[in-house]
Amino acid sequence: MLPALTMGDPAGIGPELTVLAWKALREQGEAFLWVGDPALLAPHVPVQIVQNAHEASAVFAEALPVLPITLPVPVVPGQPDGALAGAIIASIETATKLALSGVVSAVITNPISKIVLKEAGFGFPGHTEFLASLCGVPGEEIMMLASPRLRVVPVTVHVSLREALNSLSSERIVQVGRALAVALKRDFGMEAPRIAVAGLNPHAGEGGVMGFEERDMIQPAIDVLRDEGIDATGPYPPDTLFTDLARPLYDAALCMYHDQALIPLKTLDMATGVNVTLGLPIIRTSPDHGTAFSIAGKGVADPASLLAALRMARELGARRAMNKGKTS
Known part of the structure; x- marks a missing residue:
């Protein structure tokens, strides 16, 4: 089987990244199906409208296979339009159903604009939460950012920092830690994954001088995970957890909030970072960047992260098939 690639925001760099990825992969036989409007693609790109994935595999070497989603209005690169929201959502829904x-x-998933969708009445903070709803597992979605140099998982994701602090709990940390351990074994092929848990406060609280969350919330969660046989350690001071000396000592870092996880990952490896959603019955990956409206249509977009996302989807799919039913 081959994966499905969504359209993303038509006014962003998704369409041109799709073409660049097809050009890079067509001779390697690593096919994908694009769910979008063929009118978005450059006129010189050979396109084949298909009805199913089998047809897509057969034509990939000669043309970019497209399962069409028709846009209601013309698109101007770099100019987002709320009138396109329905088609953007339809592309995600179609790929997920497949x-x-x-x-x-x-x-x-190609990048979407959360603001564009929200203004059009979209009821989810982003891709991750929407996919969980489509898959029938709302609340179980967990975001991982992964690259060859670092894997990070935030316990809280698309909420304000104040809300993130209010919603943190030992129970949620345990839930995310369990799912992370399962994913590292089943999808990443690790027999005994090592999870480093970040503290919340400066210096991981410094024994209570700078906060008690480590003592009262994070350490108890680590104890539960360890009692279940999961190699979780910490809490570690966040300012030293991502150094060159620290990173080789763990396989993934469990972080307390969005930016604590994503800033180090994007600083270290923005080009090939991949967004992976754990906790779903399907495999979902995404490039680790946004719509980049400012450069859309200018021919300077870099497909490295999308190619990494396509590659990781294939790898995760192969491991999941091999380890089907493995949860411990």
């Missing part, structure tokens, strides 16, 4: 039915092996 994955849930086993027609495609994974969903790779």
Whole structure:
């Protein structure tokens, strides 16, 4: 099976990244199906409208296979338009249905604009939460950012920092830690994954001088995970957890909030970082960047992160098939 790639925001760099990825992969036989409007693609790009994934595999070497989603209005690169929101959502829904039915092996999502969708009435903070709802597992979604140099998982994601602090709990840390341990074994092929848990406060609280969350919330969660046989350690001071000396000592860092996880990952490896959603019955990856409206249509977009997302989707799919049913 091959994966499905969504359209993303048509006014962003998603369409041109799709073409660049097809050009890079067509001779390697690593096919994908694009769910979008063929009118977005450059006129010189050969396109084949297909009805199913089998057709897409057959034509990939000669043309970019497209399962069409028709846009209601013309698109101007770099100028987002709320009138396109319905088509953006339809592309995600279509790709997810294909994955849930086993027609495609994974969903790779091109970037969307959260503001554009929200203004159009979209009821989710982002891709991650929407996919969980489509898959029937709302609340179980967990975001991982992964690259060859670092893997990070934030316990709280698309909420304000104040709300993130208010919603942190030992129970949620344990829930995310369990799911992370399962994913590292099943999807990343690690027999005994090592999870480093970040503290919340400066110096991980400095024994209570700078906060008690480490003592009262994070350490108890680590104890539960360890009692369950999960190699979780910490809490570690966040300012030293991501150094060159520290990173080789763990396989993934469990972080307390969005930016604590994403800033080090994007600083270290923005080009090949991949967003992976854990906790879903399907495989979902995404490039680790946004719509980049400011450069859309200018021919300077870098497909490295999308290619990494496509590659990781294939790898995760192969491991998940090999380790089917493995949860411990």
